[in-house]
Amino acid sequence: MRGTYWLLRKIRATLIVYWARALEYRIVLLIWILAMSVPLVMMAVWLQMAEKGDVGSFSRGDFIAYYMANLLIVHLVSTWHGLELSHNIRRGELNALLLKPFHPLWIYALRPLPTKPLRIVLFLPPMILITYLLPDVHFDLHPLTWVALLASMILAYALMFLIQTSLALLSFWMVQAEPLVMIFFHLHMLFSGYLVPLALFPPSWVRTLMWLPFRFTLSVSLEIVTGALPRSEWIPTLGTGLGWVVLFYLITAFLWRRGIRVYTAVGA
Amino acid sequence: MADTEAAIRVEHLKRYYRVHHRRPGLWGALASFVRREYTEVRAVDDISFQVQEGEIVGFLGPNGAGKTTTLKVLSGLLYPTSGRVSVLGFTPYRREKAFLKQITLIMGQKNQLIWDLPAGDTFLLNKEIYEIPDREYERTLAELDELLDIAPLMTKQVRKLSLGERMKCELAAALLHRPRVLFLDEPTIGLDVTMQAKIREFIAAYNQRYGATILLTSHYMADVTALCERVIIIHRGKLLYDGPLSDLAERMAPYKVLTVTFRHPVPVENLIPFGEVVTYEGVRAVLHVPREETAQRAAHLLTQADVEDVTIEDPPIERVIATIFSPEASRS
Numbered sequence: 001m002r003g004t005y006w007l008l009r010k011i012r013a014t015l016i017v018y019w020a021r022a023l024e025y026r027i028v029l030l031i032w033i034l035a036m037s038v039p040l041v042m043m044a045v046w047l048q049m050a051e052k053g054d055v056g057s058f059s060r061g062d063f064i065a066y067y068m069a070n071l072l073i074v075h076l077v078s079t080w081h082g083l084e085l086s087h088n089i090r091r092g093e094l095n096a097l098l099l100k101p102f103h104p105l106w107i108y109a110l111r112p113l114p115t116k117p118l119r120i121v122l123f124l125p126p127m128i129l130i131t132y133l134l135p136d137v138h139f140d141l142h143p144l145t146w147v148a149l150l151a152s153m154i155l156a157y158a159l160m161f162l163i164q165t166s167l168a169l170l171s172f173w174m175v176q177a178e179p180l181v182m183i184f185f186h187l188h189m190l191f192s193g194y195l196v197p198l199a200l201f202p203p204s205w206v207r208t209l210m211w212l213p214f215r216f217t218l219s220v221s222l223e224i225v226t227g228a229l230p231r232s233e234w235i236p237t238l239g240t241g242l243g244w245v246v247l248f249y250l251i252t253a254f255l256w257r258r259g260i261r262v263y264t265a266v267g268a
Numbered sequence: 269m270a271d272t273e274a275a276i277r278v279e280h281l282k283r284y285y286r287v288h289h290r291r292p293g294l295w296g297a298l299a300s301f302v303r304r305e306y307t308e309v310r311a312v313d314d315i316s317f318q319v320q321e322g323e324i325v326g327f328l329g330p331n332g333a334g335k336t337t338t339l340k341v342l343s344g345l346l347y348p349t350s351g352r353v354s355v356l357g358f359t360p361y362r363r364e365k366a367f368l369k370q371i372t373l374i375m376g377q378k379n380q381l382i383w384d385l386p387a388g389d390t391f392l393l394n395k396e397i398y399e400i401p402d403r404e405y406e407r408t409l410a411e412l413d414e415l416l417d418i419a420p421l422m423t424k425q426v427r428k429l430s431l432g433e434r435m436k437c438e439l440a441a442a443l444l445h446r447p448r449v450l451f452l453d454e455p456t457i458g459l460d461v462t463m464q465a466k467i468r469e470f471i472a473a474y475n476q477r478y479g480a481t482i483l484l485t486s487h488y489m490a491d492v493t494a495l496c497e498r499v500i501i502i503h504r505g506k507l508l509y510d511g512p513l514s515d516l517a518e519r520m521a522p523y524k525v526l527t528v529t530f531r532h533p534v535p536v537e538n539l540i541p542f543g544e545v546v547t548y549e550g551v552r553a554v555l556h557v558p559r560e561e562t563a564q565r566a567a568h569l570l571t572q573a574d575v576e577d578v579t580i581e582d583p584p585i586e587r588v589i590a591t592i593f594s595p596e597a598s599r600s
Contacts, residue, residue: 006399013396096380101365102397265345
């Protein structure tokens, strides 16, 4: 009980400090957020293609709903800590965190979170406005949908965090695992639904992509909020996502336990 | 779990690294890409020592001797290759929470403070991470402020602090949880003489106030002579000396320093039979005399020359250390 009390206080203090740090550089923060507006570009491309009629199962309204939701949700479920963690292991900068009675991976998991509310403030109003202004744009806004959406986003963030962490922890052996993390980022852009809705891939690809972890890092949330995923499939889909989270949690825990034994703590 | 005898216990500690070598240049890079060459570096090679609770021990050695590696093993950052290490009864590499809450490692060239924020923010974060109750935190902070005068610095961004100011804040951040064991690795490096003295005073005061055990490495002998009654010397991973600082010269320097002032100038040739002439100024000379023959040679000199004054001293500690680490000593 006392352990949980202090854990919550540690989490709160970490969030406050990293919120303060993000605010120190307001302009940079804003540039970072706006730099992630690729879905708007993709929306423009698809709208052009859908001028003469639907593309696959997507109408113009579906594309707008998909990419507007994408714009907000990708901000909320993203983390890029893998590169930093790998770098910190290679340079011995993990040392300072290892000396504290708070698992270092908590810090990496919590650091990206404080700026998430700002992203909601920036992107939610235009999303709501467009929903009301454009008649063809539909979101599923049923209360149950919000619950499923929240669950899918928590799973997505956890999975993004754990996959990157597993790859970054290979730095204990490989010294430089940044390229692996970069490869993951590229695959994620292609197969998570960030650039292209998974439903528009060739059918044979779709069957595979539905089961790969990338889908659960973004696409499932988009499918839920746009109504593309039938309610009857929510539980099995989220269950599969949870399965991936558990698997990568076990991989992360295994790599951490083994890696820390061979850590050379170079530098200081 | 508690160890009543020694705060730090090291038994036959070994820590080896596998180091990758490659020749410089393009061909070296290509050759290394195809076939890697490794050598084993014995950073720490079978050392044993103990430190009692409340002791301040100087841990000395040239660069690459194995000092920092030992401190990293003791603080739990590194797994030992072999041997047994215990700190306050804990096995450091397990990094149990109760262990981490009782130790700190401060490295003069690295910092834990969050660079873009005022130091006060790192203090608040550490308060929660080390589970320090509010009242205890306020009290410790006030005490640290009394010793280090950090209150005016706590609201300034860390990156805008001077090196000395930053070091003070580093010390405060690392000591908020009142650790019982401090590992200090070059805590005064790069600081000006005044700030070095302040940091030394602080370390002594912290040791007295809290009875903390301190293992200190420093290249500044002033740090060691001011703080440590006992020193441990390692070189190339091996322990060379462990004992009182005051006995170091006697045990490790084979000579004493004889300083003689004559009433009239004496030719330097006349002094050579008495020892190695280090400086000669006509009426004043400094000689290195074999330790066991010092009294006999000094007495002989007094009968041979018109001496106004003579002093016999151990060589300065810096000189003794330099002698121990000289290439000649390493070869012998």
